[in-house]
Amino acid sequence: MISYNKALRLLTLDNKRIGYAVYVNDAGYLETVYFGKHLASYADFSCIRDGKGYATPVYDAAAGEEYFYADGFKADVAPLEISPHGVWDKRGAPVIVRGANGSFETDLRFVSVRRIGGCHVPEGLPHVHGEGETADITLEDKQLGVRAHLYLTIFPGQDVIVKSFRIENKGKKAVRLVRAMSMQLGLPRSDYDLVHFCGRWAKERDYCCNRIHDGVQEVSSNLGRSSAEENPFVYLKAADATWDYGEVIGFNLIYSGNFRFRVLHGTYGGLHILYGMNDEDFEWTLAPGAAFETPQAVIAYSAAGVDAMSQAFHRFIRENLMTYAGNCDYKPVLFNSWEGCYFDFDTQLILSYIDDACKLGTELFVLDDGWFGARNSDRAGLGDWTVNREKIDLHRVMAHCRERGVKFGIWFEPEMVNYDSDLFRARPAFALGWGRKELTVGRHQFHLDFANGDAVEEIYRQMKAFLDEYPVDYIKWDYNRTVAEHVSAALPPERQGEVYHRLVLGYYSLLARLTSEYPHTMFEGCASGGGRFDLGTLCYCPQIWCSDESDPAQRIDIQFNTSLGYPLSCIGSHVNDSPVASYSAKAALALFGTYGYEMNPNKLTEGEMAELAAMAQVYRDYHRDVIEAGTLYHLRAPFAGNEMCMQCVSQDRRASLVLFMNKLKTPDKFRFLPLKGLDEKKRYRNTLDGAVHTGEYYANVGLNLSQLWMDEFSYRLIILTEEA
Ligand code: DGJ
Helix, strand or coil, X not given: XXXXXXXXCEEEEECCCEEXXXXXXXXXXXXXXXXXXXXXXXXXXXXCCCXXXXXXXXXXXXXXXXXXXXXXXXXXXXXXXCCCECXXXXXXXXXXXXXXXXXXXXXXXXXXXXXXXXXXXXXXXXXXXXXXXXXXXXXXXXXXXEEEEEEEEECCCCCEEEEEEEEEECCCCCEEEEEEEEEEEEECCCCEEEEEEECCCCCCCEEEEEECCCEEEEEEECCCCCCCCXXXXXXXXXXXXXXXXXXXXXXXXXXXXXXXXXXXXXXXXXXXXXEEECCCCXXXXXXXXXXXXXXXXXXXXXXXXXXXXXXXXXXXXXXXXXCCCCCCCCCCCEEECHHHHCCCCCXXXXXXXXXXXXXXXXXXXXXXXXXXXXXXXXXXXXXXXCECCCCCCHHHHHHHHHHCCCEEEEEEXXXXXXXXXXXXXXXXXXXXXXXXXXXXXXXXXXXXXXXXXXXXXXXXXXXXXXXXXXXXXXXXXXXXXXXXXXXXXXXXXXXXXXXXXXXXXXXXXXXXXXXXXXXXXXXXXXXXXXCCCCHHHHXXXXXXXXXXXXXXXXXXXXXXXXXCCCCHHHEEEEECCCCCCCHHHHHHHHHCCEEEECCCHHHCCHHHHHHHHHHXXXXXXXXXXXXXXCEEEEEECHHHCCEEEEEEECCCCCEEEEEEXXXXXXXXXXXXXXXXXXXXXXXXXXXXXXXXXXXXXXXXXXXXXXXXXXXXXXXXXXXXXXXX
């Protein structure tokens, strides 16, 4: 898959699906000469270099001469893998190092390249794995005494390239990294739309699509987490691309903190893209001999529209990113106590919840917030992870679950502390920003200073003590505020620029330790709903709670949009008590994510229970093969109209689930819905009208959804199964 032609100085990565080529020019810069569909040959390369007349002249101080590089390198036009900083090219460098002399100049040039079997493992960070091949390109700035490695990884059968840098101080004095992004990419065209997903609490991942315009566009977070305000998943879509036609390039970052995606449409045309950790208030001291690893950036390429890009991410995340041992197994139907009783429960109530939850097909019961310390509201208790025995007898609850054959899970918010807690009273300096006159509180809580290893260790100690006494099957890991004062009492003044990143490293170190020590416990990420929905978290947590908004009015969009970049298997989705839609409509929507419940089950009527139990049966029958492991097609986008439709097809193409939902009421309509992904020759029976047709018929004629009077948030869930 990877080869380097020394004579041409051309590095190629090609897996017969996609191709990537880098030319090492005379000056030692890495020109990205190709990224696209697989090519049969890379022998014939013309890039934008056009001889001397077009090249950037330089002055050789020793020789006293002005000259051009023979291959005609144009410094501020050529698409590069890593632009220098502080020289002619001002489009933006991914890595900026301040040397011992204080200068910002960073000019990393090619030294060598080697091929590594497998993937690069950046220490302390979540990362990709599997049968990839990696090009390890060494670059050096001799004046700075800094070396950089650029890693480019390609995988068999995946339409994905993974990029990252490692920066090493080889000199005798400390240097300061002031920007350490993960990748640069130059594209020779600029007629794209930039799609990103902005939002806020209970309205995460709104679809935003804007034409690339002159100058700079940016998608970023500086909130200390990947955030509900913007998501690290973005894509560029050729202006003429559709769901299944045209070029689409998706980007994501394996990181849960501040990020920055920046695209420049420069005066010469083409795009100059930087992606990685946000450099706002970032500064990292690299002592002699020390190294810094950037998070990995993932780029998915599609020459066949948005869905192929989206499917490339789904496949890649499940096969080469997630590490949970039971990732591909059947996941139990989950019941979560939060929206049913919030903080207001006792043992009896929870036992009654478990009994009723069982009638809905529940296989995993989760006790949410409120079981520990003095936690009877959100004002107290975070940081004190011992069971409140006066409120709840957890051994009894777990025994009750065991007797009913139901698994048990529990809620934590490890990175936070309430000012009303024993932990805070004992160790106030564990609160981030401690020492300031005024500290911002979010939900009456402070962020713990996870840049301080002692704070991480203390939470680990408490969680381990709990887990050893209560062997739970599942943990919901919540995170309910953003970082405000990014000041750590544990770091000296000159290292405060490291705080944001060290908080994320602290999160990963605790999560990595616990998930490896308790490999059979399934962890689900959460952050006030979906405020930390990212690839860093997904490495450890096979699912993430998608949003606190389960009302279909918003939820339809939230789930659909999230699924453009993330597999349905990881999108935490529950049926709740929201009054705008029927239980079965909400359940059908939850089926296109992880399936679960979150309501007061004692209040459900027998009819409602039967409705939900029937949907749980559909989940058991089809979810794993069709929704989790199947291929997802986006048939109707809710951001483009009143209807939403998703279709999943199992890998063996023997079964398919179609969910068609509307928002506002629609009267009778002449409406056919062509399907995708079915085997043209196979015959499938559908549950809409019971008819049997070939895959070819469904693809070209479609399901007949005419004459359906559809009320607000009504739905059709259609199951297609192959006829023997
Ligand atoms: C926010 C989460 O999104 C909810 O699901 C719930 O766990 C609460 N936190 C509990 O405080």
